Amino acid sequence: MSDDGDAVAPRRPRGAAIAAMFVVLVALTSLELVVVGLDMERAERITTLAGLLMAKVMLVLAFFMRARTSRPAVRLALAAIALAVAAAVVLMLEMVFRVRVA
Amino acid sequence: MGQIAIDGAGDGVPDSAQRGGGIGVTGMWTFLATDAMGFGGLFIAYGILRVRADVWPDPRTRLALAPAVAMTFALLASSLTMTLATRAAGLRARRVWLLATLALGIAFLAGVAFEYTHLSMGLTSDLFASTFYLLTGFHGLHVLAGVVGVAFMLRSRFGAQAVETMGLYWHFVDAAWMPIFSLVYLWPAR
Numbered sequence: 001m002s003d004d005g006d007a008v009a010p011r012r013p014r015g016a017a018i019a020a021m022f023v024v025l026v027a028l029t030s031l032e033l034v035v036v037g038l039d040m041e042r043a044e045r046i047t048t049l050a051g052l053l054m055a056k057v058m059l060v061l062a063f064f065m066r067a068r069t070s071r072p073a074v075r076l077a078l079a080a081i082a083l084a085v086a087a088a089v090v091l092m093l094e095m096v097f098r099v100r101v102a
Numbered sequence: 103m104g105q106i107a108i109d110g111a112g113d114g115v116p117d118s119a120q121r122g123g124g125i126g127v128t129g130m131w132t133f134l135a136t137d138a139m140g141f142g143g144l145f146i147a148y149g150i151l152r153v154r155a156d157v158w159p160d161p162r163t164r165l166a167l168a169p170a171v172a173m174t175f176a177l178l179a180s181s182l183t184m185t186l187a188t189r190a191a192g193l194r195a196r197r198v199w200l201l202a203t204l205a206l207g208i209a210f211l212a213g214v215a216f217e218y219t220h221l222s223m224g225l226t227s228d229l230f231a232s233t234f235y236l237l238t239g240f241h242g243l244h245v246l247a248g249v250v251g252v253a254f255m256l257r258s259r260f261g262a263q264a265v266e267t268m269g270l271y272w273h274f275v276d277a278a279w280m281p282i283f284s285l286v287y288l289w290p291a292r
Contacts, residue, residue: 084142091149
């Protein structure tokens with residue numbers, strides 16, 4: 001396969017799109033603070049916070065780091081990062097829903 | 103350094119960057135993959151210690167949320183300025199955005215220093231304190247490395263490709279802070 005065949009030209013985000021993504025990240029962070037202040041069950045709170053966290057990390061990876069339009073070699077590195085993230089998320093959920101056996 | 107190909111917008115984006123990154127970008131992604139494993143290992147260790155601990159204090163009784171929120175917004179803003187630096191048309195604009203990124207990175211480190219000096223717990227006080235200092239310290243060292251890197255770039259005449267590579271590292275450090283902020287500062291105790 002030629003080099004050109006491997007390559008997928010990343011589309012550079014426009015200024016307005018970058019600003020919009022920044023606003024979304026700020027909004028998601030603010031939402032996290034709102035969730036902390038709400039009267040919720042612990043499991044619901046943690047699940048919501050984990051969801052917001054995943055959304056933020058994915059947005060940074062996909063948009064700021066432009067991972068979705070990268071070369072296969074980069075995708076391989078991304079798979080390793082995703083593995084680490086997945087392991088951490090599984091553990092987070094295990095922390096919430098773990099049933100202690102005496 | 104790769105040759106600079108002026109694209110339609112005339113922003114001096116390197117040709118290799120247009121194709122998805124050159125050797126530097128691929129190398130940085132490889133480094134980030136190994137670094138993500140390091141952070142992942144710490145998060146897993148933190149989770150295991152937290153789950154197995156008999157008591158885990160509510161973060162709000164130990165940590166002030168306001169400085170952490172300010173540090174989070176500083177890092178988010180620095181990702182924005184770094185992205186604008188990678189998109190900058192000329193050297194002058196690029197340096198301005200890099201300078202803004204550097205200032206926000208230093209502000210984050212100042213926030214860490216402020217927090218450390220105002221906490222009523224030490225590294226060996228208990229498990230909560232040890233894991234807190236380990237996670238935030240490990241991340242703080244990454245920010246420090248990023249600040250040194252950006253400062254080095256400001257002193258030299260690096261091209262768009264180098265800024266793009268540095269930007270990947272900076273965004274990664276921003277992304278790595280997100281789980282720390284959520285896990286350590288926001289998640290309620292058992």
